[in-house]
Amino acid sequence: MAKEKKLVEAITSMEEDFAQWYTDVVKKAELIEYSNVKGCMILRPNGYAIWENIQKELDRRFKETGVENVYMPLFIPESLLQREKDHVEGFAPEVAWVTHGGMEPLQERLCVRPTSETLFCDMYSNIIQSYRDLPKLYNQWCSVVRWEKTTRPFLRSMEFLWQEGHTAHATEEEAEERTIQMLNVYADFCEQILAIPMIKGKKTDKEKFAGAHSTYTIEALMHDGKALQSGTSHNFGDGFAHAFDIQYTDKDNKLQYVHQTSWGMSTRIIGAIIMVHGDDSGLVLPPRIAPVQVMIVPIAQHKEGVLNKAYELRDRLAKSFSVKVDDSDKSPGWKFSEQEMRGIPTRIEIGPKDLEANQAVIVRRDTREKIVVSLDEIETKLAQVQETMQQEMLERARAHRDAHTYQAANYEEFKELIANKPGFVKAMWCGDEACELKIKEETTATSRCMPFEQEHVADTCVCCGKPAKTMVYWGKAY
Amino acid sequence: MAKEKKLVEAITSMEEDFAQWYTDVVKKAELIEYSNVKGCMILRPNGYAIWENIQKELDRRFKETGVENVYMPLFIPESLLQREKDHVEGFAPEVAWVTHGGMEPLQERLCVRPTSETLFCDMYSNIIQSYRDLPKLYNQWCSVVRWEKTTRPFLRSMEFLWQEGHTAHATEEEAEERTIQMLNVYADFCEQILAIPMIKGKKTDKEKFAGAHSTYTIEALMHDGKALQSGTSHNFGDGFAHAFDIQYTDKDNKLQYVHQTSWGMSTRIIGAIIMVHGDDSGLVLPPRIAPVQVMIVPIAQHKEGVLNKAYELRDRLAKSFSVKVDDSDKSPGWKFSEQEMRGIPTRIEIGPKDLEANQAVIVRRDTREKIVVSLDEIETKLAQVQETMQQEMLERARAHRDAHTYQAANYEEFKELIANKPGFVKAMWCGDEACELKIKEETTATSRCMPFEQEHVADTCVCCGKPAKTMVYWGKAY
Secondary structure: OHHHHHHHHOOOOOOOOHHHHHHHHHHHOOOEEEOOOOOOEEEOHHHHHHHHHHHHHHHHHHHHOOOEEOEOOOEEEHHHHOOOHHHHHHHHHHOEEEEEEOOEEEEEEEEEOOOOHHHHHHHHHHHOOEHHHOOEEEEEEEEEEOOOOOOEOOOEOOEEEEEEEEEEEOOHHHHHHHHHHHHHHHHHHHHHOOOOOOEEEEOOHHHOOOOOOEEEEEEEEOOOOOEEEEEEEEEEEOHHHHHHOOEEEOOOOOEEEOEEEEEEEEOHHHHHHHHHHOEOOEOOOOOOOOOOOEEEEEOOOOOOOHHHHHHHHHHHHOOOOOEEEOOOOOOHHHHHHHHHHHOOOEEEEEOHHHHHHOEEEEEEOOOOOEEEEEHHHHHHHHHHHHHHHHHHHHHHHHHHHHHOEEEOOOHHHHHHHHHHOOOEEEEEEOOOHHHHHHHHHHHOOEEEEEEOOOOOOOOEOOOOOOEOOEEEEEEOEO | OHHHHHHHHOOOOOOOOHHHHHHHHHHHOOOEEEOOOOOOEEEOHHHHHHHHHHHHHHHHHHHHOOOEEOEOOOEEEHHHHOOOHHHHHHHHHHOEEEEEEOOEEEEEEEEEOOOOHHHHHHHHHHHOOEHHHOOEEEEEEEEEEOOOOOOEOOOEOOEEEEEEEEEEEOOHHHHHHHHHHHHHHHHHHHHHOOOOOOEEEEOOHHHOOOOOOEEEEEEEEOOOOOEEEEEEEEEEEOHHHHHHOOEEEOOOOOEEEOEEEEEEEEOHHHHHHHHHHOEOOEOOOOOOOOOOOEEEEEOOOOOOOHHHHHHHHHHHHOOOOOEEEOOOOOOHHHHHHHHHHHOOOEEEEEOHHHHHHOEEEEEEOOOOOEEEEEHHHHHHHHHHHHHHHHHHHHHHHHHHHHHOEEEOOOHHHHHHHHHHOOOEEEEEEOOOHHHHHHHHHHHOOEEEEEEOOOOOOOOEOOOOOOEOOEEEEEEOEO
C-alpha cells in the first residue's frame, strides 16, 4: 500500500499548480524522458505510440486528398536558406549550424532544417516544367530543429517531430483552396479523433509564418484557460516561386510562376491532448487515439480460472480493440492507478465472482462509471462505452472552452478579463499592428486568430477605440 | 513515337554498364532526385512509397516479437560519443558537427547521430533499475548522418533512413538469442517480401561493428555479382553497460550489468531490390512490396465504355490490390514503358475487343507473359499471377546467386575466380586478420561472413595454407 500511495501522491493537483501537474503527468505516464542533450526529449513507448496513431490517421487523411510522401535532406546550405528574405529573417536566429564534416571544416555551413520550404522549392524548380507536372502535393514526416532557450515537453523543444506538407499549384485559387482544405483536415482530425474542438481562423500579419502571404490556424483552449496553436496552413502565393524561380509552361505555352502552400502539425498536439483531457489521476486518452484502448485487470488472479478467463477475453476483444491484460504481480489497486495514469480509456475488471455470474465490469477512465456487462455481449457494450466516452470528451472540452470564452467591448473590460478570467476573449480590432503590440505588452495576451465565424461584438477597436470590423480571439498562449 | 523511343533508349543496358544502368533506373523510375545538398538524396514518392511498405512490414514483425518504438534526440554531445572507446574510434571520423546554435557558439559541440548506441545507453542507465525493468526492446525509425566522400543513391549517402533497434537484457544468453532472432526477422522479410535470398552469418572481427562483441549479417548477391550487406545485428555483451554504467538489481538483490544488442536495416535495401530484380526496361518490384501492384491501361480509351470499364475494374480490384488506372492522354505504348520503368508488377490491358469478350489481359512485369482472363474471375487469376511472380522472382534470384557462387581450395584458384567470375567465393580461412588484409589488398575482395551453414571446402586457409576450420564467403561488395 505504501507504494500505491506514493504513485498517486506523486502527482501535483491541476488546480494547485497546472505547470507542475503537466510535467508530472508527462513523466509519470512515461511519455517522455529527459535526455542529456539539452532541450531534446526522448519519446518513450507510451508517448511515441500516441504519435504513431496520430501519424496513421493524418497520413490516411492526407493521402485521401491526393498527397504523396517524400523525404528531403536534413541539411540546408546557408545560401539556400537565404534565398527568400522574410523566411531567412524568421528562421536564421534559431537554427543549429553544422560547420564540420568528419575532421574537416565545411566550405559552406549547413543548417539543420527548422522547416523545409527552401528544400522543397529547390526541388520543385528542378522537377516542375509544364502544367502537366502540377499540382505537386508532397508531404514529409520528419524531425526539425529550432534553437529554443526554454523548453517544455511536447510544447517547445529544440527538436520535434512533425509533418510538413508542401504543395505547388498552377493558380492562386487552387493554392488558397488547398490551404483551407488542409486546415479543415487538421480541424476535423482534432475534433473526431482527439476530441478537441478547434477555432479556425486566419493569423494577423504579425503572427503569420515567415515568408507567407497568409497563415491559417486552428486554436484550442487548454484546461487552464491558455490557448494552444495546434496546426497551421500557409498560402505563399508566388513569393517563393519568384525567389526560387519555379516556373511552368501553361497550356498556351507561356511561362508562369507556381503558387505554393505549406502546412504542418507536430508532436505539440500531444501536449493539447494532455492539457485538454487530463485530470488529477493522470492522462485521459480519447478511445480513438489511445494506443491501448482496454486494460483487463484480473481480480484475485491467483484463483483458479481468473487469469485464463482474462486471456480468453483479451483474445476475443483483440479482434476489435487494442487490448492488454495486466497479469503482473502488482495489486489490483496499483494496476488501476497505473492504467489511470497512462490514460487508458477503459478498464475491464474480472474476478471469481464475475466468472460465476458470466460477467465483467467495464470502468470508464474519464467518469469512472462502472458498467456491469454480460460476457456474451461485451464486444457490443465495450464499443458503445468507448463511443459514448469519445463523444462526451469532445462535448466536455467544447463546454469548457465555451464557458471560458468571453467578450470585451472596451479596453477596461479586456484587461480585466485577461487578468482574471483565463480563456479566450473575443474583441474587435482595427487592423493596426500597433494595437496588437500594445495589447501584448500590457496584458501578455496575443491575437490567436481572426476566426472564420465572425461576430460583431462592438463597433470599435478594443484597444484604440477607432472603428473596427474584425473580431479577433485573444488569449494567453503556450 | 519519338518520345516513346526516347524513354526506352535513355536506359543504359545492364550488360554494357551496370553502374550507369543503376543510376538510370533510380532517376527514370523517379525513385530519387539529387539535391543541392552535397551527398544527400531526395526520396521521391515512388521511392519513399517502397520505404513506407518496408517500414510497415518490418515494424509489424518487430512488434510481434515485443519491440516498442521510441524516438531519441538527433544530436549526441561529444563527451557522450566518447564514452565507449572502440565506438568513438569507429564513428568520430565520419560525423557532422554542430558548433553553433542560433547566433552563439556552443560550449560543447554536438554530432548529428551516425547511430544511437550512446543515446540509448544513456537513457537505459536512467530507466533501468531492477530485473523487473528488463528486457527493454526499443527501436526507432529515423535518419542518420555519416560524412561519406563518395555517394551513390540508396547504397551510400551522407544521410539515410533506417531503423535501429537497441535492446537490454538480464543475461548474456538472452542478448545472443535476441541478436540471432532479429537477424532471422531480417532474412525472412527479405526472402518472403523482397524475394531476395540471404546468406546468414557472422562477421569476422575486422568487419564487425565498432564496439560490438559480435556482428551478424545477411548478405545478398546483386545481378552484377557484387555482394551487398543488407542488414546487421550486433551483440555488445556488457561492454557498453560498463562504459555507461547500466546496472540492475537482480532477484538476489545483487547489482549486475545488462547485456545489449542493436540491429539495423536501411534504405540501402532498396538498392538491393533494384540490383537483384531489375532489367533493361527498368525496375521490377516483387508484388508484396510494390506500392502500386496493378496498373490498368485502357486501350483505345476514347471508344465508348472503355474508360468506364477500366474504372469499374479498378474499384473491384481495389478491395484486394493496390491498383491505379493510367487514363492520361499518352499512348498505350508510352504507358507500358512507364509502368515497366517503375517496376509495377502487373499490368491489365483492356480495350473494346476485351469488353465484347468480357475479358482482360494480365501482363507480368518480369516475364512479360500475357494471360487472357475472364472478367468474372479476374480477382482470383490476378492473385495467382502475383503469387507465382513473387515465388519465381525469389527462385530466379536464388538460382542466379547459386550459379555465381564458387569455391576455391587455394590462393591461385581464389584470385582467378575473384578476377574473372563476379560472385561469391567460398573458401577456408585460418582466422588470422593478416590473411583477410592480404586478400583485400591483393584482390579487393572482402570477407562477407562466416555463414551459419558451414561447409568443409578444404583443409587449409585459402591464403596462408595453414590448417583452417572456418569457411568464409568472400566477394567484392557495395
